[in-house]
Amino acid sequence: MSEAAVQVVNFRKRYGPVVAVDNISFEVSRGEIFGLLGPNGAGKTSTLEALEGLRSADGGTLRVMGVDPTREAHKLRDIIGVQLQTSGLPGSMTVREAMRFFCAYHRVPERVDLLQRLGLSEKMSAQYATLSTGQQRRLSLALAVAHNPPVVFLDEPTAGLDVATRIDLHEMMRELRATGTTIVLATHDMAEAEKMCDRVAILLRGRIAAIGTPRELTATGSGFTKVSVRTEKGSLTRSDAAFPGVARKTVQEDYVVYFTTSVGATLSAILAHIEANGDPLIDLRVERPTLEERFLEITNGGGAR
Amino acid sequence: MRAFATHFAFEFRTGLRDKNLLLLNYLFPLGFYVMMGVMMGQINPLFIQTMIPAMAVFAILSATVLGLPNPLVEGRENGVFRSFKINGVPSLSILSIPATTTAFHAIIACFVIALTAKPLFSAPAPVNWLAFALLCVLAAFTCAGLGALIGVVSANTRVTILWSQLIYLPSMMLSGMMVPTSMLPVALRKVGMLLPSTYAMHAFQGLAQGQTTDIQPWAAVGILVAGGILAFGLALYLFSWDSRNTTRRGHPALAMLALLPYIVGAVIF
Known part of the structure; x- marks a missing residue:
């Protein structure tokens, strides 16, 4: 059987x-x-x-x-x-x-x-x-x-x-x-x-x-991981520095949000940047793409296989 | 056997627990019986002579033709039958168990009428109680078959009411329940012979009450048996588990074949 x-x-x-x-x-x-x-x-x-x-x-x-x-x-x-x-x-x-x-x-x-x-x-x-x-x-x-x-x-x-x-x-x-x-x-x-x-x-x-x-599906999407950073002096908000792997950057309330395809490299660069600027870190969040986001990507984009 | 007993017990309790079914199984026929006994005894003393068969047939029609179809339609529309199918409840049980319990309630009402009509209204009691009991079973079987068939082929509860009333209302007027069929014009008498209640009345009058009848009572019994078997057979054949599933074994119009024994009766008698 x-x-x-x-x-x-x-x-x-x-x-x-x-x-x-x-x-x-x-x-x-x-x-x-x-x-x-x-x-x-x-x-x-x-x-x-x-x-x-x-x-x-x-x-x-x-x-x-x-x-x-x-x-x-x-x-x-x-x-x-x-x-x-x-x-x-x-x-x-x-x-x-x-x-x-x-x-x-x-x-x-x-x-x-x-x-x-x-x-x-x-x-x-x-x-x-x-x-x-x-x-x-x-x-x-x-x-x-x-x-x-x-x-x-x-x-x-x-x-x-x-x-x-x-x-x-x-x-x-x-x-x-x-x-x-x-x-x-x-x-x-x-x-x-x-x-x-x-x-x-x-x-x-x-x-x-x-x-x-679910992990495979989210990984095969656009692949952006969301990195949200909040610092005391807001050095990232004012910075134009380009971090590796980052495709897009937005500011949401007190957080600077980076959409990256290379989490490790991006995090290292961000931490180095705020240390160099003497700007203490308050909060750091890393969020993988959710199944819901992948689902919307698929259903909006079509493309059945 | 355990499944049958559990299903039967549930359906029997539903006949008492559900307000609509309680009304149609007992309150309406017994209330109407008391009202008719009080009123008709004074207006038309002849009615008292046929009161027991007339009110028994009335109780059977009320429970089976008015009461039985709606729960079948609702069960199909609400997905109850889909759930039953998944869990192995056969279509034969879905149709036959409610029909049997409904017939059971109708027979109880018939006996309440038969046992009280003499002391309350001086109506002549059955001369053959065994025949009365067997005819109650037969009439309930035949009418339950029709009720099941209406429930199976009706698309919704409004259609159910239409079909039920098409049998129920003419039965009141043309089957001998209110007026003897011998007093009806020939055309209306023929229309009345398309109804199972007409044959049930003649069978009750001839075999249970010992009265003279226009139709041979045993022939009436034969037509009721044939009508019941045909109606149940067609109900099983046309049964659909699911209103969303458009495939079914035959066109609902095939249900009209259930009238065949009564058409034959109308032609012969």
């Missing part, structure tokens, strides 16, 4: 004349958190839904733990857990009933422990429609993993959640990864993707525009 938990080979999906996904291929390794990023209409949901067996492919091959999602739906249900973007539960179903219901269909014992773990123990008798968005998301996640599936698909799991709930869900995702669960995550939240994902694919107009670890 292949080591990949998820395999997508030349997958195509169209809705009438509109090509939603155009010949994409990628693999997700077992135990990996893989992010699918992209603007609305990029093809993320179509890809996820095809992997979940909700839609058929118009071309290509899809496998989840070696199972064809369309032809082997009966096998698929035990190996995947899905947290859908939309509600997915009857409004009158209570939290406890939902857990009992889904566990019964998966033929596993009821997982009340998961509800407690996700802070829903006081909401056992509450109907789904009366839960807050955060509680609904937590319940949805609990139901998705109740039968211990080896692969979990999460569609915008933290959208609209408060910080505390978001942290809880991230913690849960880390715990799942630690137990070897593969997670495929579709999100608009770049910070979340950068923090949680081992690898990400950026989809643009149905194609993969970039794929790799």
Whole structure:
């Protein structure tokens, strides 16, 4: 059996004349958190839904733990857990009933422990429609993993959640990864993707525009690292000195900000400059380009590959 | 079996917990029954003779044709069925379990009517209680099939109401529930024979109440059985998990085939 938990080979999906996904291929390794990023209409949901067996492919091959999602739906249900973007539960179903219901269909014992773990123990008798968005998301996640599936698909799991709930869900995702669960995550939240994902694919107009670890993706962009410096006498503000690797310089409040492709050389030169001018250093910050910046660069510039 | 029992228990509780379903399963039919008993007993004493079958059919129609379709449409539109599909809930369960629990509620309401109509309004009780019980099951099965079919083919809840009322309102007037079908003009009597409630009324009157009927009661039973099987079969065939997924097995217009047994009945009788 292949080591990949998820395999997508030349997958195509169209809705009438509109090509939603155009010949994409990628693999997700077992135990990996893989992010699918992209603007609305990029093809993320179509890809996820095809992997979940909700839609058929118009071309290509899809496998989840070696199972064809369309032809082997009966096998698929035990190996995947899905947290859908939309509600997915009857409004009158209570939290406890939902857990009992889904566990019964998966033929596993009821997982009340998961509800407690996700802070829903006081909401056992509450109907789904009366839960807050955060509680609904937590319940949805609990139901998705109740039968211990080896692969979990999460569609915008933290959208609209408060910080505390978001942290809880991230913690849960880390715990799942630690137990070897593969997670495929579709999100608009770049910070979340950068923090949680081992690898990400950026989809643009149905194609993969970039794929790799968040660090790889940010490194392959324009490559500018931001160096912000604040000194006591402001010698850098007045200076016209050209530092190595610096492409651009701006002044933001009390800081002088340099965009550089050569962090080490730039820092050495800046420190030498302020020492020579007898200007004590107050603050120095080095910020790598974020995934969000790289994402915007890709989505604004196009260029799918 | 555990999944079926859990699903059944949930749907049965929903029939009581959901205010709309509680209204259509019990409050509306039983309230209407009491009102009709009080009013019609004075206005039209003949109504009392057919009160139990008429109010039983009314309760069944209310629960199944009015109550059953909307939750099916909402389940599809809100992504509930997508979630069910991912978690291995079969389409047969999605249709048959709510239909069965709805039928269960309707049968309970029917028995409340049958057991109280004599002491409260001096209505003649069924002479054959077993036949009454079996006919309640059959009529509920047939009407639940139609309710499920309406839920499956309706694009939204407004369309559901339209289709439901198209069966429900004529049933009130033309099936013998309010006025005996023998008193209707021939054309309206034929229109009435396109409705399952007409056959249910004749079956109840002939087999449970021991009254004379225009239509052979066993023939009415046959048509109800055929109508129920056809409606459920079509509902399963045309079932769609997802409103966003445009692929489905047949055109919704195929649902009209569910009328076939009643058309045959209208031609024969």
